[in-house]
Amino acid sequence: MTIVFKVSDNIKEKMIEYYQDKRKEKTPPYAIFQAVEADTVITLYESGKAMFQGISADIDANMWRDLEKHFNGIDVDTRSTEEKKEASIDKTNYYFNAIGSDEVGTGDYFLPIVVTATFITKDDLNFLEQLGVHDSKKLTDEKIKRCAPLIIKRIPYESLILSNKEYNEYHAKGYNMNKIKAIMHNKVLYKMKNKGYPYEKIIVDQFALPGVYYSYLKGLEQKVTNITFLTKAEDKNLSVACASIISRYIFLKEQKALEEKLGTPIPKGAGSTVDSAGREIVKKHGKTILNEISKISFKNTDRILN
Secondary structure, X not given: OEEEEEOOHHHHHHHHHHOHHHEOOXXXXXXXXXXXXXXXXXXXXXXXXXXXXXXXXXXXXXXXXXXXXXXXXXXXXXXXXXXXHHHHOOOOOOOOOEEEEEEEOOOOOOOOEEXXXXXXXXXXXXXXXXXXXXXXXXXXXXXXXXXXXHHHHHOOEEXXXXXXXXXHHHHHOOOOHHHHHHHHHHHHHHHHHOOOOOOOEEEEEOOOOHHHHHHHOOOOOOOOOOOEEEOOHHHHOHHHHHHHHHHHHHHHHHHHHHHHHHOOOOOOOOOHHHHHHHHHHHXXXXXXXXXXXOOOOOOHHHHHHO
């Protein structure tokens, strides 16, 4: 738990005196002191900001809040940074039965694009919050591997994997990445919509303006159009967060399968480590393999081959 608030000059002086004998030897940059009180680490900065960290941070912070109110009539906010963040999230679309979709892999040279749509009800929220789903973007690969199977057991979903060979075929036809994503989102949303779940909203983590998104679907017979597009949608409705986690889980399994097939580690992304791995793969398997396992339109291809 972390609590931060600014104290008045007179309270600042009282804190300096109170923690005189509890200070740590090393002081962080721009701090007057850092002290330890039971399970709490207290840092007072030159700016007057006081930071309380630890299991009992709220107890120590509330002591100084009470003194601030008594001496200065100021009622400071001692909510934790986590609580403040939670309160700042737009909950307009949170408490709904919803179908939501999200994707992974669009920035990865060697790995496929995975898009998933899930359906959640308001009754699922507590279960998902306990798993930490509301912070889906912060979950490590190991946490994804642990919590995704639990989500899959309870939450209905549809996933679609686009291999890099298929991506290259789309790109050769003139499809850009956002059009490919829109087509994939539409497919999984259409399947979920037609399963008869009592959804109230369909939510997509926005990657294109609505008009542009729908233009990508022009000519398709089966289209989902009643969509709510939201930025940072995984915080605003957990159907999108679940979709993100399941997509990443499948993505990690695809990564492992490719590594086993090629007998070499496959890095994520499109940076210099990817170029190095690509050169080794080409040495071992020949350059034509890139057509099968990579997004050849990425600049990595030129760097690997040249």
